[in-house]
Amino acid sequence: MKSWKISGSPHKGQAAGGATGGIAARSSSADGNFDAMSKQQAAAISGPRKQHSALQGYSPLRYMPPSRSASNDSNALLKQSRRSSHSNNRPTGGANAGHSASTTSFTTDGSGKYFQDLDEDWSAVIDDYNMPIPVYLNGGSAGTADSLSRASTHSYPQLPNLTGTGSGSRGTPGPAVVPETRTPTEIAQERDVQELNSMMARITKFNALLSSKHILNVKELRQLSWNGIPKPNRPKVWKLLIGYLPANTKRHESFLQRKRKEYRDGITHTFDEQNHQRDIPTWHQIEIDLPRTNPSIPLYQFKSVQHSLQKILYLWAIRHPASGYVQGINDLVTPFYQIFLTEYLPASQIDEVANRDPAMYMSEEQTVQLEADTFWCLTKLLEQITDNYIHGQPGILKQVKNLSQLVKRIDADLYDHFTNEHVEFIQFAFRWMNCLLMREFEMDVVIRMWDTYLAETSQDSSVGGATTGASAGADLSAPTTPAQRTVSTFQTPPSKIRTEATVGASPSSPLSVRSFSATTAVTKTTASGAGSDDASGTRQSSSLNEFHVFVCAAFLIKWSDQLCGMDFQEIITFLQNPPTKDWRESDIEMLLSEAYIWQSLYKDATSHWL
Amino acid sequence: MNNPVTSIKLVLLGEVAVGKSSIVLRFVSNDFAENKEPTIGAAFLTQRVNINEHTIKFEIWDTAGQERFASLAPMYYRNAQAALVVYDVTKPQSFIKARHWVKELHEQASKDIIIALVGNKIDMLDEDPTERKVAREEGEKLAQEENLLFFETSAKTGANVNEVFLKIGENVPLKQAADGSNNGSGLNVRRDNGWIWQTRLIQPRKPLTVAAESLVVLITKVHISFPERFRTEYGGVAAWAVNLCKTVSWNQP
Numbered sequence A: 001m002k003s004w005k006i007s008g009s010p011h012k013g014q015a016a017g018g019a020t021g022g023i024a025a026r027s028s029s030a031d032g033n034f035d036a037m038s039k040q041q042a043a044a045i046s047g048p049r050k051q052h053s054a055l056q057g058y059s060p061l062r063y064m065p066p067s068r069s070a071s072n073d074s075n076a077l078l079k080q081s082r083r084s085s086h087s088n089n090r091p092t093g094g095a096n097a098g099h100s101a102s103t104t105s106f107t108t109d110g111s112g113k114y115f116q117d118l119d120e121d122w123s124a125v126i127d128d129y130n131m132p133i134p135v136y137l138n139g140g141s142a143g144t145a146d147s148l149s150r151a152s153t154h155s156y157p158q159l160p161n162l163t164g165t166g167s168g169s170r171g172t173p174g175p176a177v178v179p180e181t182r183t184p185t186e187i188a189q190e191r192d193v194q195e196l197n198s199m200m201a202r203i204t205k206f207n208a209l210l211s212s213k214h215i216l217n218v219k220e221l222r223q224l225s226w227n228g229i230p231k232p233n234r235p236k237v238w239k240l241l242i243g244y245l246p247a248n249t250k251r252h253e254s255f256l257q258r259k260r261k262e263y264r265d266g267i268t269h270t271f272d273e274q275n276h277q278r279d280i281p282t283w284h285q286i287e288i289d290l291p292r293t294n295p296s297i298p299l300y301q302f303k304s305v306q307h308s309l310q311k312i313l314y315l316w317a318i319r320h321p322a323s324g325y326v327q328g329i330n331d332l333v334t335p336f337y338q339i340f341l342t343e344y345l346p347a348s349q350i351d352e353v354a355n356r357d358p359a360m361y362m363s364e365e366q367t368v369q370l371e372a373d374t375f376w377c378l379t380k381l382l383e384q385i386t387d388n389y390i391h392g393q394p395g396i397l398k399q400v401k402n403l404s405q406l407v408k409r410i411d412a413d414l415y416d417h418f419t420n421e422h423v424e425f426i427q428f429a430f431r432w433m434n435c436l437l438m439r440e441f442e443m444d445v446v447i448r449m450w451d452t453y454l455a456e457t458s459q460d461s462s463v464g465g466a467t468t469g470a471s472a473g474a475d476l477s478a479p480t481t482p483a484q485r486t487v488s489t490f491q492t493p494p495s496k497i498r499t500e501a502t503v504g505a506s507p508s509s510p511l512s513v514r515s516f517s518a519t520t521a522v523t524k525t526t527a528s529g530a531g532s533d534d535a536s537g538t539r540q541s542s543s544l545n546e547f548h549v550f551v552c553a554a555f556l557i558k559w560s561d562q563l564c565g566m567d568f569q570e571i572i573t574f575l576q577n578p579p580t581k582d583w584r585e586s587d588i589e590m591l592l593s594e595a596y597i598w599q600s601l602y603k604d605a606t607s608h609w610l
Numbered sequence B: 001m002n003n004p005v006t007s008i009k010l011v012l013l014g015e016v017a018v019g020k021s022s023i024v025l026r027f028v029s030n031d032f033a034e035n036k037e038p039t040i041g042a043a044f045l046t047q048r049v050n051i052n053e054h055t056i057k058f059e060i061w062d063t064a065g066q067e068r069f070a071s072l073a074p075m076y077y078r079n080a081q082a083a084l085v086v087y088d089v090t091k092p093q094s095f096i097k098a099r100h101w102v103k104e105l106h107e108q109a110s111k112d113i114i115i116a117l118v119g120n121k122i123d124m125l126d127e128d129p130t131e132r133k134v135a136r137e138e139g140e141k142l143a144q145e146e147n148l149l150f151f152e153t154s155a156k157t158g159a160n161v162n163e164v165f166l167k168i169g170e171n172v173p174l175k176q177a178a179d180g181s182n183n184g185s186g187l188n189v190r191r192d193n194g195w196i197w198q199t200r201l202i203q204p205r206k207p208l209t210v211a212a213e214s215l216v217v218l219i220t221k222v223h224i225s226f227p228e229r230f231r232t233e234y235g236g237v238a239a240w241a242v243n244l245c246k247t248v249s250w251n252q253p
C-alpha cells in the first residue's frame, strides 16, 4: 500500500497523516505522487491526457501562516476560532477561519461514529478518511525546512492531525510546535512580497496567452481565469470567455469593426423616429431604473453613463420581445460596462473607473465602441439565461426549486427548519437568481465572481477555439435562441434513471456513471474542434443557471448555523441583508470553490433529482 | 412590553416606482432614499406600533411592481390581513393599475382583508401643483365605491405615512396573538458537534456504498480543477469530500 505524499516535502510521514493516515492508492504509482496518480486514474477513465496546466507554476508559499498560527497551542486557537465562527455572522480573520475551525471535528474522537465503514471495499482503499488530499509544495524555492513546516501548517488549516494537534495519539510531533522566529511584521511583509510576485506571475501568464499571434488557447484561458483575472487583462478576457471575441486573434480587428457597426446601425434604426415606433413603457421603465442602479457607485450617477446604458438596455429589450426589459437586467449590464470602460483609462487609473465621468475622457467614437461591446456581451450572457426573464420566469422558478432540493439533500436540518418556520425558498432566493447575486455583494466582489462564472459556464461553442468566431457572429437582426443545454443538473432522461437505480447495488456503478460522462465530455470537446486533452473530463463547463444554483447553495449553507437559530422574520431579514458588505475577493473565492465542490459531488451523482 | 401583541400581515401592491418601498422605509426606519434600488421579487420588513395598550406588529411584504413579477403577488397577498394599494398622484397610469389591484384583491384575497388606497408623492405638488394628474376626488371616489381606506402621502416628507398604518391597525380585529417569539428549543442540539456541514450531512444518512474508483476520480477532479490559490488551504475540504462521498447516500429516495 502506498500513501500519497506531498512531493518535495521534507516531512512526508506527517504529511501523509502518520502511520495510520494516507489514502492508499490502488494505483501502483511508484512514488505515490499525486500527479502521477491522478494522471493514471484519469487515463484509466478517459484516455491519455496531458498534465493539467494549472499545476504549473503553482506556489503555495504565498500562503504563509498568519501570525496567530505561530502559537504553540494551535489546538486552543482552533477551538477559539471555532467559537468565533459560530458566534459571528461572517468568517473572521480572512478566508479560512470559519472552515479551519469547523473541520477540527475530523479528528475528535466523537466524530468517529460518523465514519463507520460498512463496505468492505472501502477499507481496501482508504484507511484514514481524514487524510487530506496531498498538495504540491514547491520545495525548491522554499528555503528552510522551518518555513516549509510553517507553510504546511497553514496548508491544512482544517486538519489538525497534520499540524500536530490531532497527532498526539499517533505520536507524531506536529510541525506547529516549531517556534516562530520572525516578527509578525516580517511575516506580513514577506506575504505581501509573495502576493505581489504571484500576481506578477499571473499577469505574465495571461499576457503570454493573450499575445498569441494566431488562435488563442481559450481553454487554458478559461482555466487560468477561474482563479481570477488580472485587472488589465479583464476586458479582453471577458470578451473571449463569453464568446464575443473570436479565438483567432487575426480576426479581432475586423470582427470588432463589424460588431460595432452593427450596433451603431441598430441604434440609428431604433432611434430614428420615422422608422421606429418607440416602445414608450419600456423606455420609461429603463429610464426610471437607471438612476437607482448601483446607487452607491458614483459612476452610475453620471448622465453620460445613464444615457449609454439606457440605449444598450433598450436596444436589447426590443430585440428580445419574449423577454423584454426586466428589472435586474439593469444590474447585469453594469459589470460589463464598468470593466470595458477600463480599457479607455490609463493603467494607473483603472481603479478610478468607478468615480470618473467617462464623458471627460472618452471620444464619441470610443463611447459607441464601449456601448457596442457591452451590448454584445450582455446579449451573450442573457442568451444563456433567457428563461429567467420570459413570461412566468420559468428559469428562475426552476432554479429556486433546484436550490431547495439541493439544500434538502445536503443540509436537511436547515431545510427542515425552514419548513417549520414556513420560510419558502422563493421568498429570498428569487432575487438571488434574478440578479445573479449581484445585490448581495459589492461590485468588486461581483466582478471577481464573474471571472469564475464566465470561465466556468460559457457556452460550449467557445471552448473550441475554432468555433468561437462563428458563435459570436450571431446576427443582430436575428436574435439567437439560447443554445439549450439539454443536460440539466437535476433532470435526467429516463434511460439514465435506470442506470442510477443500480448504483446502490453495485459498487462499481458510480464509476460507470462517471466514466460515461467523462467520455461524453471528450466527445463533445472533440466535436467542437478542440483537442481532447487534460481538461475535458475534469473541467467540463456547466451552464450558468446550474453553477449559480450551487453557488447559491454554498452561500445559504454558509449561514446555516445562524439561520437554524432564527425564526421566520429573522431568517428573511437576515437573507435580505446578508452581512457581506466587507467581503473581499478571498471570501468570494472561497464561496466559489465550495460551490465547485458541491457541483462536483452532486452534478452527476444526483442527476435523478426531481 | 407586556402588551398583548397582534400580528398583522400586510402587503404592498402597485405599479413600479410609485413609492411602495419608500413608504415602508419611512414607516419602518423613518428614512428616505432618493435612489432606491428597484425591488426584485419582494422584500420583507417588520415594525411594531402601540395602539391603545395593544402592540401591533406589522409583518410587511413589499412586492415588486414590474409586470413581469406580477405572478408572484398572489403568494404574498393570499394570507394578508391588510393591503396597501399605492399609486403615484403624478402618474395617471399608476392609478389605473391601482384599480386593477383592488379588483384582484377583492376577487382573490381573503374576504375580510383591509385595503388602503394610497396616493403617494404629494410633496411633488408643493413645488408645482400642475404636477397632479390624479385628483384627490378620484381617489376618494374609488375608495368609497370599493370600501377602502384612503390616504394621500409623501414618503419623502413623511406626510401621512404613519397614519395609514395606524388606521389599518385600528381596523384589523384585535385577536390575541400567540407570543411570536418561540425560543427554538431543540434546535441547538448539534451546536457543539464541530463542523456543521459534516454533522448535518452525515447524521441523517446511513452510509452507503460508493465505489472506490469513483471516489478517486472525484478527488482527482476536485483537486486538479481546484482553484490554484486554494489548493493548499483547501486540502482539507477535499478531504472532507472524501468523507462526504463515503458517507452520503447518493441513492436514497
Ligand SMILES: Nc1nc2c(ncn2[C@@H]2O[C@H](COP(=O)(O)OP(=O)(O)O)[C@@H](O)[C@H]2O)c(=O)[nH]1
Residues within 6 Å of the ligand: A292, B014, B015, B016, B017, B018, B019, B020, B021, B022, B023, B033, B034, B035, B036, B037, B038, B039, B065, B120, B121, B122, B123, B124, B153, B154, B155, B156, B157
Ligand atoms: N418626490 C417623491 N419621490 C418619491 C416618493 N416616494 C418614492 N419616491 C421616489 O420614487 C422612486 C421609486 O420609489 P420606490 O420606493 O422604489 O418605488 P416602488 O417601486 O413602488 O417600490 C424612488 O426614486 C423614490 O426616491 C415621494 O413620496 N416623493
Ligand SMILES: [Mg+2]
Residues within 6 Å of the ligand: B017, B020, B021, B022, B038, B039, B062, B063, B064, B065
Ligand atoms: Mg419597490
